[in-house]
Amino acid sequence: MTKFDWPVGSNEAEERFGERFENLHLDTRISASHAKPLVNADPVVVPIYHSTTYRFKTVGQFNAPNHGSNFVYRRCGNPTTENVEVVINEIESGQGSLLYNSGLAAISAVFLEFLGTGDHLIAMTPIFSGTSSFINETLRRFGVEVTFVDVEKEEDFAGAVEKAIQSNTKLILVETIANPTMAVPNLLGTIEVAKKHNIRLAVDATFSSPYNIQPLKLGASFSIHSCSKYIGGHTDVIAGVVTVSSYDDWKRLKLQQLTTGSSCSPHDAALLTRGLKTLGLWVDRISSNAQKTAEFLESHPKVHRVYYPGLESHPQHKYAKQTMKKFAGMIAFxxxxxxxxxxxxxxxxxxxxxxxxxxxxxxxxxPLSLTHGKQMLHDDELPPVAPGLLRFSVGIENVADIIDDLNVAFDKL
Ligand SMILES: Cc1ncc(COP(=O)(O)O)c(C=O)c1O
Known part of the structure; x- marks a missing residue:
């Protein structure tokens, strides 16, 4: 064989059947045929494994620990999604990550696993409207008590959280940067309170990106992300992730995921793998674009107020600086x-x-016309969002063009 004589791929089914294979009908042979895996194949990028299920050589292999290093059924785990879980767990320094089919599925998984009837939840407000709807419409229906602590009104947010603790408090939830107002809680203080009272603390770090903050390193129990945002990064995938600080909690969530069927599609996972490869590059670019855009907005006479955690004028800038490397791309003005x-x-x-x-x-x-308005929320759930407030997600375009686009539009006001 010269070095250009490539071997023809072999049909695993033909090898398995031996002589009987040729006697099978054509439709059966088409159905049974598949390429014998190349044992030396080691793709640089983890491929998309579509298969819903995996072959077992023996019943013994299925019953062996970890199914003899095999997967079983896609809802229960898949090499493409596992790859993303490994990478995110690495970023977060966690004890395991679990990928879900949306950010909200990730948040609700934590709620459903660690809260039950008669338990009490403390949640920050304002907060993502989907999270507050789940709390008010689903958790309350199942008999979970809820106290919201307002991060904008409470000067001592961590102290207010501590005051809200009851004997049945089982979980505290905060966002690193509040959707949609960009308020920032005193995360270190809240972690201290949660630890002191031995209560799990879940941190939805979506707005700051996993590149800028790793809540588990600071002492949180769960770091949650909508991967649809600063993990996918290309506006083409809906997914979510929970990373845990305790392996026991990972096992509980894993078992729950098998029974609720909320795992992520391998196609979406492949898009996340792609987004993660360059995460540092585009989050850095977005963070610096947003800082410059926020400074421009702050100096514009038609802007009443800018809320960006990276501005010194931000009411909780000192808390943002304590925990975040940079401040990602979300501005409210x-x-x-x-x-x-x-x-x-x-x-x-x-x-x-x-x-x-x-x-x-x-x-x-x-927000008041779209994500946080009457279309999305009941009257009693509407957050205290100013009528003139805009929520702006800064991208990777040249920042001069972003500012120019705003300038032209301001001139028409
Ligand atoms: C802070 C935050 N958490 C969670 C979610 C939910 O994510 P998903 O849309 O992937 O379900 C969102 C969505 O906008 C969000 O802004």
Whole structure:
């Protein structure tokens, strides 16, 4: 064989059947045929494993510890999703990660596993509207008591959390940066309180990205991300992840995931693998673009107020600086009235008008008209969001063009 004579792939089914294979009908041979795996194949990027199930050579292999190093059924685990879990767990320095089919599935998994009837949850407010809907509409229906602690009103947020603790408090939930107002809790203080009272603390770190903060390293129990944002990063995948500080908690969540069927598709996992490869590059770029854009907005006469954790004027800048490397891409800014906010959005050309965030392209929305308005929430759940507030997800475009797009739109107000 010369070095250019490649071997023809062999049919595993033909080898398995031996002479009987040729006697099978064509439709059966098509169904049974598959390439014998190349034992030396070691792809640089973990491939997409579509298969819903995996062959076992013997019943003994199935019953062996960890099924003899095999997978069983996609809902229960898959090499492509496991790859993402390994990478995220590495970033977070956790005891294990679990990938879900959305960020909200990840958050609700933690709620459902660590809260039951008669338990008490303390949650920060404002918070992502989907999370508050799940708390108010589902957890309360199952008899979970809830206390919301307002991160904007409470000067001593950690102290207010401690005051809210009851004998049945089982979980505390905070976001690193609040959706949609960008308020930042005193995370270190809240971790101290949770530890002192031996209560699990879940941190939704979606807005800051896993590159800028790793809550488990600071002492949190769970780090949660909507991977649809600063992990996928390219606005083409919906997924979520929970990383835990305790292997026992990982086992509980894993078992729950098998029974609730909330695992992530391998196709989505492959997109996350791709996003993660360059995470540091684009999160750094987004963070520096957002810092410059926030500074521009702060100096603009038509802007009443800018909320960006990286600005010294941000009310909780000192807490953001304590825990985050940089401050990612989310800015809230107030242009006075809803009318101004809507006009500004409608005059933008580069910055797209859309919900979601954390991707390579700049996106803007008016929370009270879209994500945090009457369409999405009941009247008693509406967060105290100013009518002129805009939520802006800064992308990787050249920052001069982002600022120019805003400038042109401001001129038309
Ligand atoms: C802070 C935060 N957490 C969780 C989620 C939910 O993520 P997903 O849309 O992937 O379910 C979102 C969605 O916007 C969010 O902003």
């Amino acid at each position: 107030d242009v006075g009235t809803a009318d101004n906010a809507i006009k500004l959005i409608e005059n933008l050309k580069l910055i797209d008008h859309a919900v979601s965030l954390g991707g390579t392209e700049s996106l803007i929305e008016h």
